[in-house]
Amino acid sequence: MFTVSSMRARIRLIIADGLGRVDLVVNNAGVMLAAPFADGRAGEWQRMIDTNLSGALRVVDVFLPDLLAAAADGRTADLVNISSVAAHGVFPSFAVYCATKAALSHFSRNLRAELGPRKVRVTSIEPGLVATELQGHVDHPDVNAAIDDWREAFDWLSDADLAELIAFTVARPRHVNFPQIVAMPTGQV
Incomplete structure (x- = not known):
């Protein structure tokens, strides 16, 4: 039986054996579900919380010792959390998704304050619409129609x-950190 602590160490060892010691973590897991709050889709809310927030926290927990060690050794150490413009916007039917991304962005800001003095750079990248499988999770007819319209309206x-x-x-000199980057398609307003 594994404890959480031994499981973290085991994951780090497996990755270190295959790739070397971690000095860059890109936290990119996410799920975006159209879950109008009035519909009471508690299972979908929990799935977004578990993936978008709890999952991101667990990834940081596993790899933070490596990032701190890399920084202490004088190497560049980066944690990049992929959030969303939804962290700042209002998108009907996506209240819980937006809340999870807002929490991730806020976590990134606070973690940067904690880790920056220890020379670990933390960046929150908050993209607009990106052509990935993420929109394929949406199963709400009105929202699917809007997504299709946006695909036709501008390049994502x-x-x-x-x-x-x-x-x-992450290629910037070690003393340069971009805490927050918002990247939008030119046509998205």
């Missing part, structure tokens, strides 16, 4: 756009 960001942004961000 791609996963490659975000990868490029992450690469640029």
Whole structure:
């Protein structure tokens, strides 16, 4: 039987054996469900909380010792949390999704205050619409129609756009940190 502490250590060892010691963590797991609050979709709310917030906290918990060690060794250490413009916006039918992303962005700001003095850079990237499978989770006919309209109206960001942004961000000199980046498709308002 594994304890939480031994499980964290085991995960770090498995990754270190295959890839080396971690000095960059990109926290990107997420689920976006149209769950109008009045519909009482408690299972969907919990799924978003578990993935978007609790999952992100667990990833940080597992890899923080490696990031702190890398920074203490004088290496660059980065934690990049992928949040969303939904952290700041109002999107009908997405109240819980927006709340989880707001919590992740706020967590990032506070974690940066805690880890920055220890030379670990924390960045929250908050993209607008990105052409990924995320919208495929939506099962609400009115929202699906709106998403289809947006796909036709303007070019969305791609996963490659975000990868490029992450690469640029973490390639800065060790003393430079972008705490928050909002990246939007030009046509999205």
